[in-house]
Amino acid sequence: MNLFERLQKLDRRWIFLVVAVAIILPLIFPFNSKTYTTDPTEKLYRLIDSYAPGPHEKAIEKDKAVLMVFTHDASTMPELFPMEVAILRHCFERKIKVFTMTFIPSAAPIMDYAINTVKEEFPEIKSGEHYVNFGYKIGALALPIVLGMGEDIAEAVDIDAEGRKVSSLPIMKNVKNYNEMNLIMDFSGSSAGGMWITYARSKYGANVGVGVTAVMAADEYPYLQTGQITGMLAGLKGAAEYEKLVDVFASNPDPAKREFSRELLKDPKWDDAITNQNIQYKFKQARIGMNAQSVAHIMIIVFILIGNIGYFITKYKQKQQG
Amino acid sequence: MKRTLPLAIVIILGFLFVGYVFVPHKISQDFYDWYMEWMKAMSPFGVILGIMSITMTHTARIQHKVPNWQYSIVTLIAMIFTAYAGFQWGTQEGTPYMWLFKNVQMPMGATMFSLLAFYIASASYKAFRARSAEATVLLLAAIIVMLGQVPIGVSMFGEGINDITQWILNVPNLASKRGIALGVGLGMVATSLRILLGIERTYLGGGE
Amino acid sequence: MFEIVSNWVAAFLTLCIFSFLYKDNPFYRFAEYLFVGVTAGYTIPLTWEQAFIPYVYRPLFLQHKFVLLIPAIIGILYIFTFNRKLNWLSRFPIAFGMGIVGMGVPLSMHASVLVQMHGAMIPIENINTLLVFIGTVTILLYFYFSKAHTGTYGKVVKIGIWYMMIGFGASFGYTVMARISLLIGRIQFLVADVLHIIK
Numbered sequence: 009m010n011l012f013e014r015l016q017k018l019d020r021r022w023i024f025l026v027v028a029v030a031i032i033l034p035l036i037f038p039f040n041s042k043t044y045t046t047d048p049t050e051k052l053y054r055l056i057d058s059y060a061p062g063p064h065e066k067a068i069e070k071d072k073a074v075l076m077v078f079t080h081d082a083s084t085m086p087e088l089f090p091m092e093v094a095i096l097r098h099c100f101e102r103k104i105k106v107f108t109m110t111f112i113p114s115a116a117p118i119m120d121y122a123i124n125t126v127k128e129e130f131p132e133i134k135s136g137e138h139y140v141n142f143g144y145k146i147g148a149l150a151l152p153i154v155l156g157m158g159e160d161i162a163e164a165v166d167i168d169a170e171g172r173k174v175s176s177l178p179i180m181k182n183v184k185n186y187n188e189m190n191l192i193m194d195f196s197g198s199s200a201g202g203m204w205i206t207y208a209r210s211k212y213g214a215n216v217g218v219g220v221t222a223v224m225a226a227d228e229y230p231y232l233q234t235g236q237i238t239g240m241l242a243g244l245k246g247a248a249e250y251e252k253l254v255d256v257f258a259s260n261p262d263p264a265k266r267e268f269s270r271e272l273l274k275d276p277k278w279d280d281a282i283t284n285q286n287i288q289y290k291f292k293q294a295r296i297g298m299n300a301q302s303v304a305h306i307m308i309i310v311f312i313l314i315g316n317i318g319y320f321i322t323k324y325k326q327k328q329q330g
Numbered sequence: 331m332k333r334t335l336p337l338a339i340v341i342i343l344g345f346l347f348v349g350y351v352f353v354p355h356k357i358s359q360d361f362y363d364w365y366m367e368w369m370k371a372m373s374p375f376g377v378i379l380g381i382m383s384i385t386m387t388h389t390a391r392i393q394h395k396v397p398n399w400q401y402s403i404v405t406l407i408a409m410i411f412t413a414y415a416g417f418q419w420g421t422q423e424g425t426p427y428m429w430l431f432k433n434v435q436m437p438m439g440a441t442m443f444s445l446l447a448f449y450i451a452s453a454s455y456k457a458f459r460a461r462s463a464e465a466t467v468l469l470l471a472a473i474i475v476m477l478g479q480v481p482i483g484v485s486m487f488g489e490g491i492n493d494i495t496q497w498i499l500n501v502p503n504l505a506s507k508r509g510i511a512l513g514v515g516l517g518m519v520a521t522s523l524r525i526l527l528g529i530e531r532t533y534l535g536g537g538e
Numbered sequence: 539m540f541e542i543v544s545n546w547v548a549a550f551l552t553l554c555i556f557s558f559l560y561k562d563n564p565f566y567r568f569a570e571y572l573f574v575g576v577t578a579g580y581t582i583p584l585t586w587e588q589a590f591i592p593y594v595y596r597p598l599f600l601q602h603k604f605v606l607l608i609p610a611i612i613g614i615l616y617i618f619t620f621n622r623k624l625n626w627l628s629r630f631p632i633a634f635g636m637g638i639v640g641m642g643v644p645l646s647m648h649a650s651v652l653v654q655m656h657g658a659m660i661p662i663e664n665i666n667t668l669l670v671f672i673g674t675v676t677i678l679l680y681f682y683f684s685k686a687h688t689g690t691y692g693k694v695v696k697i698g699i700w701y702m703m704i705g706f707g708a709s710f711g712y713t714v715m716a717r718i719s720l721l722i723g724r725i726q727f728l729v730a731d732v733l734h735i736i737k
Contacts, residue, residue, distance in 0.1 A: 086723020505673025
């Protein structure tokens with residue numbers, strides 16, 4: 009049996025070992041790599057950033073808000089959690105009003121974990137004033153709540169995760185329905201934004217953005233093109249792109265440089281985030297993961313090439329013998 | 331009667347909902363509020379079905395001593411203990427119930443899914459063959475997209491690979507997904523209409 | 539200390555699941571059955587607190603809206619699914635839930651079909667929009683199975699197949715990325731949170 013025939017018959021456990029090593033090594037030995045941002049992510053970032061109060065505006069008086077809907081469980085956390093953290097960090101940095109909710113019981117602790125992870129760095133951010141966690145609402149109520157928020161959010165949601173009446177919270181001062189809570193970000197491992205596009209956008213004109221696992225990303229492009237989805241974060245790469253945008257703009261120490269600008273984005277000083285000890289691990293998790301992703305992709309491509317080369321050589325030899 | 335009455339309920343409610351979408355009168359809003367209130371009252375009982383199914387399956391496995399029946403005891407004890415922990419000590423952060431969720435359910439759920447990475451690597455090596463022109467195009471598109479998504483790909487092939495990837499996603503991929511989405515959308519509308527008109531009855535199950 | 543122990547429990551169970559990659563073994567089976575049990579047990583108190591108490595118990599017993607006894611009884615009929623003689627009773631709660639499909643017809647027609655059609659009817663200003671138009675039309679023609687895909691029609695439909703192959707290739711590329719990301723997440727947990735090799 010020649011080399012290629014032996015390679016064709018290789019025990020798959022060797023392949024599993026190579027995969028494991030290919031992922032562990034880049035995580036243990038991190039290296040800097042440039043993150044290229046794409047249009048769907050930039051659109052989303054700019055829309056959310058437009059909700060920030062101006063320099064002379066009080067955050068509590070601002071009437072625009074973002075709703076983050078966690079429609080996934082722990083199995084898709086590696087892709088979706090970093091983007092949720094990045095968006096929360098963006099909102100807390102720029103004092104953008106943000107609401108969170110879920111219709112899946114297993115997403116409720118993930119929501120709490122995301123908020124607590126980011127809130128640790130922002131002691132001035134107060135629940136009820138800058139953000140509200142609406143908590144878990146039973147799945148059967150998803151549609152009534154989606155439709156009800158088009159008329160009156162406080163009435164549709166009623167109480168938040170801490171048991172408070174939503175109508176009594178200071179954050180609701182200038183926020184009544186989708187006219188104010190104008191962007192819905194749905195983080196999902198399946199049917200991304202479906203219900204929100206069909207009901208909230210069609211009936212009330214709310215903007216819908218999605219944070220999806222990479223599996224679903226390719227399917228969302230028609231909705232991006234029609235404008236049904238305003239922006240999209242696609243998997244770990246989308247999370248890495250958003251993390252970079254938040255680093256470059258929203259949490260830029262120079263307040264004059266917090267507006268989006270392509271020149272600033274191209275500055276190579278932002279490419280050393282992974283080894284930069286000033287950026288916390290939790291705010292660069294996706295970018296670190298992308299290193300391992302890079303190595304893994306090259307590995308898969310090499311597997312495909314070796315497998316196909318071996319296949320064609322074996323086929324050629326069989327043809328010659330036959 | 332056993333099939334006719336549920337069918338009639340679906341048809342009548344279905345048409346009332348079509349009316350709700352097009353009629354902005356207070357009556358249709360009242361109907362919607364009534365329906366939602368009743369749905370909220372009905373919904374918790376669906377969970378009983380799942381719990382009963384698991385309990386019956388694993389109890390039968392223990393009774394009939396099927397191979398690996400001992401593990402069914404683990405399932406039943408875990409289910410009972412988790413539910414008991416939730417009722418006894420509450421479901422808030424810091425309780426045994428949340429500890430079980432965060433340190434048992436969440437890690438295992440995530441790990442189950444992550445096994446797929448190994449299988450996809452194995453499949454890439456053993457099964458993905460360019461046996462035909464179409465398969466070759468599929469593999470080439472996949473390779474370009476994989477390279478375009480990661481920083482190493484851009485470092486090796488320049489920013490052009492990023493542009494090619496975006497072109498693939500915005501043009502042929504978009505056309506492909508749109509065509510499929512239109513087909514699926516029409517199929518969904520057709521199926522919903524069939525349910526609405528009582529032609530589709532599989533949701534009623536078998537039997538008389 | 540408690541957090542360290544918790545992380546090690548999670549890491550142990552993670553490795554039990556990973557052990558399946560070598561071969562099926564008692565550790566994997568134990569973890570698998572434990573997972574099913576905990577997941578099932580998790581939903582019970584949550585449903586009780588978040589659904590039963592606010593939408594059944596409170597309205598019925600505290601607010602005295604006794605009319606809600608009717609949907610509660612209809613909901614209980616779900617349990618008859620397992621009884622051969624009486625499983626026809628379980629059709630009633632299912633039928634009540636299915637009623638909302640009437641709303642789905644016009645709304646999904648709008649969102650899934652009309653808006654997509656509108657999006658496809660863009661002015662053909664450049665080569666890309668022309669390619670998108672050709673692709674969309676040929677794929678829709680491919681899905682029309684009432685006509686045999688032969689002759690000129692077959693050749694036109696073949697273009698749709700090429701488009702779909704590129705689309706599926708892009709989906710495959712993304713799927714690889716997704717699956718690898720999930721594994722990266724678990725490895726990050728083991729390497730960062732448990733072993734503290736990266737901070």
